[in-house]
Amino acid sequence: MHYDVFNGDADGILSLLQLRLSDPRPSELISGIKRDIALLERVSLQKASSVTVLDISMDKNRAALNALLTHQIPVTYIDHHKATEPPESAYLTSHINLDANTCTALIVNDQLADQHRLWAITAAYGDNMIASAESLADKENLNDVDRRFLRQLGTLVNYNGYGEKLEDLHIPPVDLYKQLLRYRTPFECRDDTHSPYYSLLAAFEKDQSALSQATTLFDSASLQVVSLPATAAARRMSGTYINDLANLNPSRAHITLVERDLRGEDDQVCYTVSVRAPLNNKQGAAAICSQFDTGGGREAAGGINQLPRACIQRLIDTVLAYYQVKEGQ
Numbered sequence: 379m380h381y382d383v384f385n386g387d388a389d390g391i392l393s394l395l396q397l398r399l400s401d402p403r404p405s406e407l408i409s410g411i412k413r414d415i416a417l418l419e420r421v422s423l424q425k426a427s428s429v430t431v432l433d434i435s436m437d438k439n440r441a442a443l444n445a446l447l448t449h450q451i452p453v454t455y456i457d458h459h460k461a462t463e464p465p466e467s468a469y470l471t472s473h474i475n476l477d478a479n480t481c482t483a484l485i486v487n488d489q490l491a492d493q494h495r496l497w498a499i500t501a502a503y504g505d506n507m508i509a510s511a512e513s514l515a516d517k518e519n520l521n522d523v524d525r526r527f528l529r530q531l532g533t534l535v536n537y538n539g540y541g542e543k544l545e546d547l548h549i550p551p552v553d554l555y556k557q558l559l560r561y562r563t564p565f566e567c568r569d570d571t572h573s574p575y576y577s578l579l580a581a582f583e584k585d586q587s588a589l590s591q592a593t594t595l596f597d598s599a600s601l602q603v604v605s606l607p608a609t610a611a612a613r614r615m616s617g618t619y620i621n622d623l624a625n626l627n628p629s630r631a632h633i634t635l636v637e638r639d640l641r642g643e644d645d646q647v648c649y650t651v652s653v654r655a656p657l658n659n660k661q662g663a664a665a666i667c668s669q670f671d672t673g674g675g676r677e678a679a680g681g682i683n684q685l686p687r688a689c690i691q692r693l694i695d696t697v698l699a700y701y702q703v704k705e706g707q
Contacts, residue, residue: 387412388503418446461474538551595635619634620633635651
């Protein structure tokens with residue numbers, strides 16, 4: 379049995395979509411909420427004949443990856459997150475690109491020689507790789523109306539992946555992938571009034587009201603920190619919201635905090651955290667978040683799955699220190 383393991387955000391879903399439009403094959407699908415990245419351990423060592431992994435951190439899946447390779451199961455790993463010393467194995471084919479201006483869907487697009495470039499553009503928009511998406515859109519000679527649609531579709535697919543648990547999502551990522559696989563191009567979603575585009579658009583517009591309760595906790599030239607209400611709607615909107623903040627203020631870093639239902643040790647209130655590096659200085663987010671338990675990411679964007687309230691000031695200080703040092707160099 380072949381397994382396809384992918385992140386539940388736009389980058390993961392649309393990376394796999396490109397691959398399977400190009401190379402259809404039956405597979406067992408494994409995904410989850412955007413923050414659920416320890417996915418490789420769900421692959422059965424007894425059943426797997428091969429595995430494709432898309433847009434999940436190799437570092438966070440190292441033990442499960444080593445187990446697959448030890449069992450001589452071929453693994454193709456495509457990603458843009460931090461990967462410390464990938465294993466050396468004849469059974470591992472890795473395509474890891476840490477460039478801050480690429481994403482997994484763009485890596486796949488390069489491998490497929492632009493076979494499904496429109497889906498790659500959609501994914502890049504969804505992953506807030508706006509300049510990279512626009513560059514590909516130029517090659518496609520897209521007009522402004524079509525660009526706006528692809529950006530909106532990518533944003534909606536990405537928005538759907540955010541939540542504390544699978545029940546927070548409007549459409550489970552595996553189901554959303556299956557629904558989108560029916561369309562050879564993104565524009566077919568626009569033409570079909572029953573496509574996921576329209577249901578997600580209606581849900582997104584309804585969820586936007588949660589942002590009226592956003593509270594700014596810290597605001598400086600280098601950093602803005604915003605707290606969102608502890609609701610499913612706010613969790614779903616958190617990724618889109620921080621990307622919008624980053625696009626509006628490209629010279630400073632941003633943090634969003636959403637209180638979790640799950641409590642930490644000693645019954646501490648904990649938060650799901652998103653961090654964005656300044657778009658004018660797309661580095662450091664992964665290094666910052668990795669200093670905290672359950673943290674990680676890539677150069678331009680990172681997150682912490684469970685940050686105790688007592689650690690918020692430490693996070694703020696860490697971000698300020700990092701970018702002030704960088705600015706002074």
